[in-house]
Amino acid sequence: VDLVESGGGSVQAGGSLTLSCAASGHFYSTYSMAWFRQTPGKEREGVAAIDPVDSIDYADFVEGRFTISKDNAKNALSLQMHSLKPEDTGMYYCALRFGTAVDPLDRESYNHWGQGTQVTVSS
Numbered sequence: 001v002d003l004v005e006s007g008g009g010s011v012q013a014g015g016s017l018t019l020s021c022a023a024s025g026h027f028y029s030t031y032s033m034a035w036f037r038q039t040p041g042k043e044r045e046g047v048a049a050i051d052p053v054d055s056i057d058y059a060d061f062v063e064g065r066f067t068i069s070k071d072n073a074k075n076a077l078s079l080q081m082h083s084l085k086p087e088d089t090g091m092y093y094c095a096l097r098f099g100t101a102v103d104p105l106d107r108e109s110y111n112h113w114g115q116g117t118q119v120t121v122s123s
Contacts, residue, residue, distance in 0.1 A: 001023060001024070001025035001026070001027070001096055001112045002023070002024050002025055003021055003022070003023050003094045003095070003096060003112060003113060003114035004021065004022045004024075004094075004114055004115070005019060005020065005021050005092065005093065005094045005114045005115065005116060005117040006019070006020050006021075006022075006117060007019040007020045007078075007117060008092060008117030008118045008119045009118075009119070009120070010120040010121075010122065011084055011119075011120075011121055011122075012121070012122050012123075013084060013085055013086055013121055013122065013123050014083060014084065015084050015121070016080070016081060016082045016083075016084065017081050017084065017119060018078060018079065018080045018081065019035065019078065019079040019081070019092055019094075019117060019119075020076065020077070020078050021033070021035075021076065021077040021078070021094030021114060022074075022075070022076055023075040023076065023077070023094075023096060024075065027075065027098075028098070029098040029099060030052035030098070030099065031052060031096055031097060031098045031099070032049060032050065032051040032052060032096070032097050032098075032099065032100055032101050032104060032109075032110075033049070033050055033070055033077045033094065033095065033096050034046060034047070034048065034049035034050070034068075034094075034095045034096075034101075034104060034105065034109075034110060035047040035048050035049075035068060035077070035079045035092060035093070035094060035095070036092070036093045036095055036107055036110075037088075037090045037091065037092045037093065037119075038090050038091045038093070038116075039087065039088075039089060039090035040089070040090065042090075044093065044107050045059065045105075045107075046059055046104070046105025046106065046107065047059055047062065047066065047079070047092070047105075048062065048066055048068035048079060048105075049068070049101070049104035049105055050068050050069070050070050050077070051100050051101070051104060052099070052100060054070065056068055057104045057105055059105055065081065065082050065083045065084070066079055066080065066081045066082070067079070067080040077094055079092070081119075084119075084121045085121060086121045086122065086123045087121075088119060088121050089119060089120050089121050090118075090119060091116040091117070091118055091119075092116060092117050092118075092119050093113055093114055093115075093116045094113070094114040095107070095110035095112065095113050095114070096110060096112040097109055097110045097111055097112065
């Protein structure tokens with residue numbers, strides 16, 4: 001499975017961005033997808049995840065500002081981000097695993113990763 005992210009960029013604080021992830025390859029089962037990010041000085045952390053039945057988890061720091069969605073017909077994932085803060089700056093990664101994760105926001109739950117897209121939020 002290959003994952004390609006797009007949609008990153010530079011915005012001012014309070015702005016919005018929508019990230020997209022296109023998945024391709026052989027899908028032999030239902031799958032879960034997620035967004036992770038790596039901000040300066042921190043380890044890669046889960047942002048939002050969606051499972052095969054569209055159950056969704058968000059990290060606490062999202063605070064209602066982001067919305068994850070999945071298009072099963074297109075094998076695509078998106079993340080709408082609003083009210084962005086400078087601390088949201090980082091590389092955002094798309095991830096996929098077949099089946100359901102015990103901990104959807106744990107990076108160890110996923111074995112397919114994209115290359116990432118950079119998000120920069122200036123104050």
